[in-house]
Amino acid sequence: MPQLDTSTWFTTILSTSFSIIHRLQLKLTTHIFSPNPTPKDLKTLKHHNPWDKKWTKSYLPLSLHQH
Template structure:
């Protein structure tokens, strides 16, 4: 049974890491960041739900 040749693994792994790093840098460089972000007014708005208007009674089962 022939031995597994691992002499090219280092080159393959290093080139894969470099390629992933380059692709990540290209993806980040194309991302648009707004130059001056403005604070967003976060007012809580009360949502209308059906159970706010009507009163319901929950009955427990007989024990």
């Protein structure tokens, strides 16, 4: 059985690791990285509030009439 012959293990492991490292480097060098996102000013962002004020007032716990 050739798997038990340990004389070729070093060559096999070395060539396999070289192939994996080489392919990894090729993939990393051809990858196109996206540019860094630019931060937005928080004061210019407007929040859209879909609730109508007359409905939200009736559901607030502090606006309930207390006895």
